[in-house]
Amino acid sequence: RTLMFADSFPLSHTLSTDGTQRWMKRVETLTDGDIDFRHFPAEQLAKAGEILQKIEDGVIQAGYIGTGYVSDELPLNGALMLPGEVRDTVNASQAYWQLLKNDTPLRQEFLDNGVVPIYAVMLPPYQLVLKRGPVSELGDLRGLKLRSTGSLNLVVQAVGANPVSMAAPDAYLAIQRGTLDGTVLPVTSIAPYKVNEVTKSLSTNGRFGSFGITVAMDKKTYDGLSESQRKAVDQAGDETTAHLAQVIEDEVQTDLAEFRDQGMAVYELPESMREALEPKYQAAQQAWVERMSARGLDGQAVIDAYESALADVDAKR
Amino acid sequence: MTVFIGVAVLIVLLLMEMPIAFAMMIAATVGLYLVGGESFVASYLADVYHSVSASYVFLTIPMYVLLAQFMAQSGMARDIIKASDMWLGRLRGGLGVACVMASAFMAAIIGSSTASSATMSAAAFPSMREVGYDRRVSVGIIAISGTLAIMIPPSIVLIIYGILTELSVGKLLIAGLLPGVLTAVGYIVTILWIAWRHPEKMPAQPQFDVRAATRALVPVWPVLLLMLLVVGGLYGGAATPTEIGAVGAAAALVITLIMRRMDRARFVTAIEDTLGTTVMIVTIVIGAMMFGYFLTLTQATQSLFDAIQSAGMAPWMVIAVLVLIYLVLGMFMDQIAILVLTVPVTHALITQLGFDGIWYGIVITKTVEIGLVTPPLGLNVFVTSGVTRVPLAECFRGVAPFLLVEIVVLGLLLAFPEISLLLPNLMSH
Amino acid sequence: MLERIHQGVDITLFWLAGIALIVMMALVSIDVVARYLFNAPLTFQFELTTNYLMVMVATLGLPWCLRRGAFIKLSVVGRFLGVRSHNLLHVFNALVAAAVLVAIAWFSGVRTWDKFVGGDAMFGVIDWPVWLSTIWVPIGCAMLALRLVTDALLRLRNLDRPVDGDDERTQDARDIAENGGAS
Ligand code: NA
Ligand code: NA
Numbered sequence: 001r002t003l004m005f006a007d008s009f010p011l012s013h014t015l016s017t018d019g020t021q022r023w024m025k026r027v028e029t030l031t032d033g034d035i036d037f038r039h040f041p042a043e044q045l046a047k048a049g050e051i052l053q054k055i056e057d058g059v060i061q062a063g064y065i066g067t068g069y070v071s072d073e074l075p076l077n078g079a080l081m082l083p084g085e086v087r088d089t090v091n092a093s094q095a096y097w098q099l100l101k102n103d104t105p106l107r108q109e110f111l112d113n114g115v116v117p118i119y120a121v122m123l124p125p126y127q128l129v130l131k132r133g134p135v136s137e138l139g140d141l142r143g144l145k146l147r148s149t150g151s152l153n154l155v156v157q158a159v160g161a162n163p164v165s166m167a168a169p170d171a172y173l174a175i176q177r178g179t180l181d182g183t184v185l186p187v188t189s190i191a192p193y194k195v196n197e198v199t200k201s202l203s204t205n206g207r208f209g210s211f212g213i214t215v216a217m218d219k220k221t222y223d224g225l226s227e228s229q230r231k232a233v234d235q236a237g238d239e240t241t242a243h244l245a246q247v248i249e250d251e252v253q254t255d256l257a258e259f260r261d262q263g264m265a266v267y268e269l270p271e272s273m274r275e276a277l278e279p280k281y282q283a284a285q286q287a288w289v290e291r292m293s294a295r296g297l298d299g300q301a302v303i304d305a306y307e308s309a310l311a312d313v314d315a316k317r
Numbered sequence: 318m319t320v321f322i323g324v325a326v327l328i329v330l331l332l333m334e335m336p337i338a339f340a341m342m343i344a345a346t347v348g349l350y351l352v353g354g355e356s357f358v359a360s361y362l363a364d365v366y367h368s369v370s371a372s373y374v375f376l377t378i379p380m381y382v383l384l385a386q387f388m389a390q391s392g393m394a395r396d397i398i399k400a401s402d403m404w405l406g407r408l409r410g411g412l413g414v415a416c417v418m419a420s421a422f423m424a425a426i427i428g429s430s431t432a433s434s435a436t437m438s439a440a441a442f443p444s445m446r447e448v449g450y451d452r453r454v455s456v457g458i459i460a461i462s463g464t465l466a467i468m469i470p471p472s473i474v475l476i477i478y479g480i481l482t483e484l485s486v487g488k489l490l491i492a493g494l495l496p497g498v499l500t501a502v503g504y505i506v507t508i509l510w511i512a513w514r515h516p517e518k519m520p521a522q523p524q525f526d527v528r529a530a531t532r533a534l535v536p537v538w539p540v541l542l543l544m545l546l547v548v549g550g551l552y553g554g555a556a557t558p559t560e561i562g563a564v565g566a567a568a569a570l571v572i573t574l575i576m577r578r579m580d581r582a583r584f585v586t587a588i589e590d591t592l593g594t595t596v597m598i599v600t601i602v603i604g605a606m607m608f609g610y611f612l613t614l615t616q617a618t619q620s621l622f623d624a625i626q627s628a629g630m631a632p633w634m635v636i637a638v639l640v641l642i643y644l645v646l647g648m649f650m651d652q653i654a655i656l657v658l659t660v661p662v663t664h665a666l667i668t669q670l671g672f673d674g675i676w677y678g679i680v681i682t683k684t685v686e687i688g689l690v691t692p693p694l695g696l697n698v699f700v701t702s703g704v705t706r707v708p709l710a711e712c713f714r715g716v717a718p719f720l721l722v723e724i725v726v727l728g729l730l731l732a733f734p735e736i737s738l739l740l741p742n743l744m745s746h
Numbered sequence: 747m748l749e750r751i752h753q754g755v756d757i758t759l760f761w762l763a764g765i766a767l768i769v770m771m772a773l774v775s776i777d778v779v780a781r782y783l784f785n786a787p788l789t790f791q792f793e794l795t796t797n798y799l800m801v802m803v804a805t806l807g808l809p810w811c812l813r814r815g816a817f818i819k820l821s822v823v824g825r826f827l828g829v830r831s832h833n834l835l836h837v838f839n840a841l842v843a844a845a846v847l848v849a850i851a852w853f854s855g856v857r858t859w860d861k862f863v864g865g866d867a868m869f870g871v872i873d874w875p876v877w878l879s880t881i882w883v884p885i886g887c888a889m890l891a892l893r894l895v896t897d898a899l900l901r902l903r904n905l906d907r908p909v910d911g912d913d914e915r916t917q918d919a920r921d922i923a924e925n926g927g928a929s
Contacts, residue, residue: 010481010482011665012665038616040613042481044610044613045610045613045614046364046610047368050364050368053360053364054360057356057357057359057360057363058356058360059353059356059357059360059361071867071868071869071870072861072866072867072868072869072876073866075867075869078869143785145781150793150868150869150870151869151870153789153870153871154871157789162781162785162786162787163787163789164781164787165373165791165792165793166373166557166559166792172476172479172486173471173476173486173490173557174557179555179556179557194479194485194486197485288869291869291873294873295865295867295873330839331819331820331822332820332822332823333822333823333835333838333839334819334820334821334822334823334824334835334836334839335819335839335842335843336817336818336819336839336843337817337818337819337820338817339817339839339842339843339846339847340819342843342846342850343842343843343846346846346849358849358853359853360853362846362849362850362853362854363850363853363854363856363857364854364857366804366805366850366854366883366887367801367854367879367880367883369804370800370801370803370804370805370883371796371797371800371801371879372796372800373792373795373796373800375800375804376770376774376795376796376800379767379770379803380770380771380774383767383771555778555782556778556782559774560774560775560777560778563770563771563774563775563778564774564775564778564779566771566775567771567772567775570771588764588767588768589760589764589810589814591767592760592763592764592767592803592807592810592811593807593811593814593815593816594816595767595803595804595807596804596807596808596811596816597811597816597817597818599804600808600817692820693820699818702818703816703818706815708821709818709819709820709821710820710821
């Protein structure tokens with residue numbers, strides 16, 4: 001049968017070529033074409049934040065869900081995006097995927113919205129991308145105007161910088177003209193927005209937060225598949241999680257090398273600054289936990305579960 | 318088949334004088350029902366209105382309209398048009414030329430052509446009518462000049478194109494400069510030609526008086542102050558274009574209050590006109606988005622490009638056909654929707670054929686400019702009609718003479734990629 | 747009496763939209779000034795503006811803007827029709843448009859209700875309630891539908907009065923041209 005699939009990525013984007021497109025191809029191969037897809041890329045059917053709703057409404061059967069866009073529907077899944085949590089893509093993705101595969105509150109949130117998570121990766125942690133040279137102490141960040149969005153604003157503010165909200169497409173001009181002093185972005189998102197053309201330095205070991213990239217399928221559709229078809233879908237999901245996380249990690253290294261060649265200062269934040277940042281990360285997590293409990297949700301349990309899943313993954317590697 | 322029913326419903330409704338926004342919403346609803354039944358209709362009707370209107374970028378439109386409204390209500394804009402008329406007025410068509418030059422100047426501030434048209438409509442139209450310009454000619458000049466805003470940097474269209482194609486936004490923006498200037502020159506030539514052929518449509522001022530002209534410059538200071546604020550703010554980098562719109566509007570309000578040119582009635586009119594224009598644009602974009610989702614679901618656009626790819630045509634033929642398709646689509650659809658729906662596909666196609674992506678971006682932007690002023694869906698003309706309250710049909714007729722020069726410029730851009738690529742290439746060496 | 751209440755509601759909604767517009771202008775301006783002069787931005791401004799004020803501006807003025815001719819149309823068949831049939835055509839158009847707007851109001855209203863009952867909140871600088879962001883759409887669209895139906899009924903009772911159109915607009919344009927924006 002033919003499933004309608006929607007995402008928000010241009011066809012040439014890594015998250016499409018090595019993520020959604022690759023998963024669909026694997027499912028088609030593994031089921032000998034019993035399942036195939038009609039792919040609607042690049043927000044053709046819905047904006048990124050509305051794809052989950054479109055699956056719930058029965059317009060499409062599967063699609064990309066960015067956890068940061070649906071904090072109203074998947075609030076607990078926001079835990080992985082908190083500052084401090086994600087250190088690298090590969091391990092964080094595996095840990096997150098383990099939580100989504102097993103019977104956890106994170107999986108339950110998806111199920112409550114009528115969808116089954118199929119695969120998941122975490123983007124590399126957000127880094128400081130600045131118009132000025134490297135920063136070496138917390139004081140250097142004071143008053144810097146950085147583009148950021150949503151809950152990321154909280155940590156940007158906590159480290160003394162000024163969050164400026166604007167659409168990502170505007171960032172290029174804003175930095176070039178000095179409206180902004182820079183932005184916080186995952187390494188792999190810098191080149192697509194050309195931000196490297198207008199900035200001078202990039203940190204590599206900041207942990208200012210991350211972003212969850214998941215794909216989910218309509219639960220009724222999923223339950224209606226035959227046993228072997230479900231297996232194929234799951235297998236393709238496992239494979240895609242592992243493959244895509246590795247591709248992203250490789251892309252981080254390639255991008256960093258390229259930015260270095262272009263004369264950008266690619267640097268590590270010094271130990272002293274990392275120590276100064278740690279309490280800021282912790283405070284942001286605590287604030288999130290408090291706001292979740294105000295809504296009757298146990299955020300701390302999710303953070304703890306993630307930490308232990310991450311420890312398992314670290315131990316295995 | 319479904320796609321034809323949807324398009325037919327749209328056309329019939331438009332001919333029946335159904336308001337354009339509603340026509341698109343209704344046709345989309347019928348189409349969505351045919352494609353996916355009640356659940357599709359329910360899903361899109363529930364979400365699209367909110368999803369289009371809850372947008373920070375959209376805020377740019379009411380803010381620049383409000384800025385222009387405050388200027389217009391306080392007579393500031395008329396002061397500057399009067400002053401420029403004093404200087405250029407002895408030239409036949411001088412005020413029209415001044416309008417193009419003012420629009421080109423505004424284009425260096427504004428990245429959205431509807432915002433630009435709205436501003437110039439409120440500012441220039443009353444003055445053009447006052448000195449006896451033909452109504453149709455006036456709205457034509459205003460509507461067409463507004464399109465300069467998306468070619469001359471900054472340009473929201475080129476930024477979106479850059480993001481869709483992952484090309485250098487900086488280069489794309491620089492690439493638009495020469496084509497933008499070329500286009501402005503084309504408009505000026507057209508205006509002078511019309512003025513020469515039909516002198517009665519653009520009466521010249523009888524005499525030129527240096528002292529009067531100089532004196533006319535004095536009341537212009539608030540406008541210069543505002544322009545300094547806006548241009549300085551943008552190029553000095555104080556804020557984003559959206560923010561500058563808001564600050565500009567606030568500054569305009571403060572200045573008019575200080576000058577004691579604002580009263581309750583004018584303030585109300587400014588708010589009314591701003592809300593009216595905003596609602597008009599928002600509802601049309603909502604209709605276009607709904608109709609676009611319907612078109613996507615029928616896979617009509619995709620099939621069209623697949624057919625081209627498989628036909629095995631000569632590269633230049635492909636470009637010619639694509640440009641033709643963009644011009645046709647541009648007549649019926651929202652320009653941003655067209656870009657988002659097609660550029661990922663067509664850009665891949667033309668780069669495979671060995672064409673330059675930046676040059677193609679400029680060509681596409683030109684077709685967008687044309688689409689903004691061609692009937693039945695010509696957003697710039699809608700805005701101009703909405704603000705000036707001149708009937709839509711007359712506005713479209715006013716723009717018609719300029720379409721010829723648009724096609725000539727498009728031809729030049731196609732034939733001489735150097736016009737688009739000279740500056741970006743200089744930049745990379 | 748009923749019509750006066752109806753009109754009062756339309757005007758009130760319009761002014762709510764107007765206030766939202768001015769508040770947006772002020773908030774964004776204050777944000778910019780605070781950021782650049784005092785390094786103290788209004789962090790809530792972006793989310794408040796995008797999710798609430800902008801939606802209000804885009805919806806609450808709908809019924810009032812209908813009166814002011816904000817919904818432009820092509821003038822095509824009017825010249826081939828008599829006054830009565832032209833009026834009937836516009837009655838038909840208004841009712842069909844009202845039907846779609848009622849559908850939008852209904853479906854977006856149901857969505858809003860779901861969000862309200864579910865207590866959905868967007869995680870931002872604060873927890874932003876989702877229903878307060880979406881509720882303006884059903885309100886604006888329902889009131890526009892009501893206004894369209896009311897106008898259609900009024901038109902049905904005055905079928906011999908010429909359709910508002912080019913004539914009136916020409917007059918308006920002339921007014922603008924003659925009186926300008928201001929002295
Ligand atoms: Na521009
Ligand atoms: Na058009």
